[in-house]
Amino acid sequence: MRLRLQLMGPIRVTDARGQDVTPRGRKARGLLALLGTAPGLRMARAQLQDRLWSDSAPAQGSASLRQSLHELRLALDAALVGGDGWVGLDPALLSVDLRPVPGVGGVTAEFAEGLEIDDPEFEDWLRDMRLSLEDRPSVTDLLLVLEEARGESPQARLLADVVLQEAAARAAVLIPARVVQGPAMGTGLRISASCLGQPGNGGLMMLVLRDMTSGEQLWAQHYPLSPVLRGLRQTGGTVALTMIQAALQVAGQVAVYPLQGVFSFSRTRLLGADQRLRQAEGALPTALRAFLRYTLIIERQTPDPVAALEEAESLCRLAREAAPADPVALAMSALMQSWRGNVSGALELARLACRVSPGHDLAHLALSQALSDAGRDSDALTALLRSDAGPMALLGQASWRMRLALVHLRLGRLAEAEAAAGAALAHAPDCRPALRILAALRHHRGDEAGAADALAALRRIEPDFSLHLMASPDYPVTTLRRAGLLGITRSGL
Structure with missing residues (x-):
């Protein structure tokens, strides 16, 4: 049975039919507030006892916790889970709703409204939680919420955490989204990683993405740990692409970058992407607008290539003024220098982009172009192959495959060039x-x-x-x- 836990306003649990199954006890509802905002929706039993029965003797507090958990289990059934020393909520059976709701007089209702528990530790926590939620991101921001990585050992947890952090950082820039950990509300994805076993011993890492609002599982995949350890950037790029694609499913009215249009070869889609990016601010959307003009110019799809080139170069300057070390802005500036025939300038900018962000897909695409311009075709191929697992390269496969085809042509590898084309x-x-x-x-x-x-x-x-x-x-x-x-x-x- 699917349950929904609403934490903004009075705490309320409803079942799939919309019937109210909220436990009546204040401490049971306090447990819901604590568990519903905990990383991974789980907490140690000792921590729950300290928050709700800090004034009680240990034995009495433990007995009271068992009693409140029993009441909670009657309400939630299988959605309340537990293990050795911990208690939690099963996200597959219960979704947590932290979206704002109107309160009295149209003012937004506060978190756990009306919940009064006479315990100093809980009162301090509740006050801090309400203050933190007042500063929460706007509901118009897309969120990537990272749950605490799990694993059978510290090394396994560290590996899962590295993959999550790497992928989320790369995806967030391209969506755009905010990466947060811990309690969060709004539209976006809740992302978890768990490692079973150890690298080299048949260990696996499981990644799960869920819609924050509905709790619906959007994607799940397991990876053998040994290949993950050998190729963290490749795994991170693949997971980042999955985050980007899943974010598009939950975005709704939230603005996301039209990356598929940017990397297309259709004039209609390129111009449509330009209109959407025009509404965004920052170095990345500005640099992407330069990139799509670059495509329009080289593909003879603009009636005034001279004006389009001037616009592209102006956008590159604006992007670098906004963020001098942004790898996309630097890479685009390098491509424009290549188009102008300034080989040394293109190499300098592309190398700087690669130093700022080693392995960045667009930076290495620009470096490959600059090396081709310099007649260093083998080096151009090496640079390109370092970029083909990044999220931009995976989204813009046609552009990256075309660069590969051109490099193979210059190297005289005609069969490989035809396959890439x-x-x-x-x-x-x-x-x-x-x-x-x-x-x-x-x-x-x-x-x-x-x-x-x-x-x-x-x-x-x-x-x-x-x-x-x-x-x-x-x-x-x-x-x-x-x-x-x-x-x-x-x-x-």
Whole structure:
């Protein structure tokens, strides 16, 4: 049976039918207030006894705690759980609601309103909790609430905590969201990690994401501990992407960054993303607006590329003024320098972005581009491969696969380049660069039918396309031209 615990206003427990099953005892309701705001919804029995029966003798306090827990169990049934020395609420059977509710005269009701327990320790805790909730984030902010990591040993708990903290920090920047620990209210995700066993001995880490409001489980996955320990950033990137995707499910009216639009190749989606980002403040949304203009410019999807370039460079300056060490702002500035042909400037900015945030996906994408510009193609491939597990790279697979295709082309690895371009097209069917590469490489190896298919798709999404245009020096196929792979422009296909 699914239960809902409402803690703003008078404490109230309702079942799936909406019937009130709140325990009548004040101490039982005090237990609900304590457990409902505890990390992981669980507390030590000794701590509960100290909070509610601090004036009682130990034996009497223990007996009183057992009596109140019995009353609570009658109300909650299986939703009240316990173990060796601890008591808790099962989040799979009970959801905690800390959303604000209107009180008398329209004023927001206070936490545990009307609950009076004559114990100094509880009174101090209740006062502090009410003050902390007065300073809580606005309900318009999306939250990532991290529960206390669990594990069978300190080392296992530390590993789970590292993964949670790493992933949440990376996801929060890109959603955007606030990362909090402990009691929180609003819209967002509640995230837990538990480790069973030890690395090397078949140990597993389980991660669970739940909707804060409904308690609904949105995602759960287990990972073998040994690979996690060997690749913390890769695991963190994957978990961060999952947090971003789950956040989109619960966002409702909360504004989130349109990352899928930013990394698309569709003019409509790019311009739509620009309109949404225009309403946000800060270095990241400003730098993302520069990135989508960069795409519009290189893909011939803006009627005035000179003005678009000036706008992109202006946005880069604004982003760096807002946050001089932001890796996305630095990476975008590096890409703009690459477009301008300033190889040394692009390398300097990209390297700085990588020093500020080692392994950052967009920073290494920009570094790969700058190294290609410098003729260091093997180094460009190494830099790119260091970025392909980050959340931005996972969201923008088409862009990262296209960069990989171009690096392979420069290295003369035509089969690998064709495979990477095919992967980019699978992620983004409107990816024009992928279709150009596929058309050229298929023709080069004698696959006329495959080349014709790629050209037909290109003509559908690029109305002014022609083989004559593709052969012109201003058309964006520089890497294919340098590699002598534009024979298709003379094919008549």
